[in-house]
Amino acid sequence: EPEVTQTPSHQVTQMGQEVILRCVPISNHLYFYWYRQILGQKVEFLVSFYNNEISEKSEIFDDQFSVERPDGSNFTLKIRSTKLEDSAMYFCASRRRVRDTDTQYFGPGTRLTVL
Amino acid sequence: KNEVEQSPQNLTAQEGEFITINCSYSVGISALHWLQQHPGGGIVSLFMLSSGKKKHGRLIATINIQEKHSSLHITASHPRDSAVYICAVIDAGGTSYGKLTFGQGTILTVHP
Numbered sequence: 001e002p003e004v005t006q007t008p009s010h011q012v013t014q015m016g017q018e019v020i021l022r023c024v025p026i027s028n029h030l031y032f033y034w035y036r037q038i039l040g041q042k043v044e045f046l047v048s049f050y051n052n053e054i055s056e057k058s059e060i061f062d063d064q065f066s067v068e069r070p071d072g073s074n075f076t077l078k079i080r081s082t083k084l085e086d087s088a089m090y091f092c093a094s095r096r097r098v099r100d101t102d103t104q105y106f107g108p109g110t111r112l113t114v115l
Numbered sequence: 116k117n118e119v120e121q122s123p124q125n126l127t128a129q130e131g132e133f134i135t136i137n138c139s140y141s142v143g144i145s146a147l148h149w150l151q152q153h154p155g156g157g158i159v160s161l162f163m164l165s166s167g168k169k170k171h172g173r174l175i176a177t178i179n180i181q182e183k184h185s186s187l188h189i190t191a192s193h194p195r196d197s198a199v200y201i202c203a204v205i206d207a208g209g210t211s212y213g214k215l216t217f218g219q220g221t222i223l224t225v226h227p
Contacts, residue, residue, distance in 0.1 A: 031213055043158075043201065043217040055212040089156050095213050104148070104213065106158040 002026040004107035006092050012113045016081050021110045023075045023092030031095040032075045033104065034067065036060075036088040043091070049075065082114045117142040121202050121218040128225050134189040136221045138202030141183065145207045148215065149176050149187045152199040161187075161200075192225045199223070 005024045013019050025032050034046040047057045049067055066078045075094075079086055092107040118141040128134055138147070149162045162169050162176040164185070169176050173192075178185040189196055199222050203215040 033214070035215070035217075037156075042219050043203070043215075045214050045216065048212045048214055050212060056214055091158060093215075102213075103160045103163045104215065105160065106150075108155075108157040111156065 002105075004092055004094055004105050006090075006107035006110050008110060009108065010111045010113070012115065013082055015084055015114055019079050019082055019112065021077045021079075021090050021092075021112070023077070023094075023107055024073055025075055025092065025094030026096075026105055027073070029094035029096050029105075031055075031097070032067075032069070033093040033095070034077045035091045035093065037091065037109075038085075038088045046077070046090075079112075082112075084114050087112055087114045117144070117204055117206055117216045119202055119204055119216055119218040121200075121221050123221060124219065125222045126224070128192050128223070130193055130225055130227050132192050132225075134192050134196075134223065134225075136187045136200050136202075136223070138185045138187070138218055139183055140202075140204050140216075143180075143183075143207040144204040146205045147178055147185050148201075148203040148205075149185070150201040150203060152201055152220065154198075158201070189223075192223075194225045194227050197223055197225050 007022045032049040035043050037043045045058050047061045048055045064080045068076050089109045091109045093104045095104045122137045146165045151159045173190045175188040199220040201220045202218040
């Protein structure tokens with residue numbers, strides 16, 4: 001069964017460094033998402049991406065964040081200058097179409113630790 | 116902004132018990148997900164529903180759109196059902212692009 005993959009599974013970085021989290025969505029999916037979950041808290045929406053552009057973003061997704069689909073298969077989340085509070089689990093998800101019957105499929109997550 | 120609340124926050128059961136987890140939301144939706152998150156962190160979609168009831172094995176999900184409420188039932192619970200169960204909704208209207216708003220999760224522990 002097709003699945004969403006994410007790399008790396010765990011990333012440790014120093015505060016102020018740039019990180020890129022990578023995702024490979026399911027190949028025939030058209031809608032892509034990043035979510036994050038700070039330890040002990042709810043999962044939060046960061047950004048959705050469709051037709052090679054951001055379709056919606058949350059207030060968390062400020063100028064330090066960017067997303068890209070550079071080659072038609074990978075979907076990346078970049079954090080330009082990491083802060084301690086960016087430490088979280090980051091989930092990528094993809095969806096074939098935006099209809100009530102279309103499920104979002106989640107990747108296994110990347111645990112980001114900012115020291 | 117949709118507020119999604121789940122109850123209970125923690126649930127402990129003995130193997131074989133019937134389990135119910137509840138979810139309520141504040142604003143009309145187009146669809147609701149029930150998700151399962153295992154200790155390693157990965158999230159799996161169990162159900163997506165917009166009306167009525169769905170069943171998959173020992174899991175049953177129901178939704179009442181008028182009351183803005185959904186329930187997840189597990190019949191004949193088993194220790195392998197131990198996980199965090201999360202309710203997440205997609206707001207009604209055509210502009211959300213499928214963005215999910217999540218509840219805080221219910222931690223289920225099933226003892227043998």
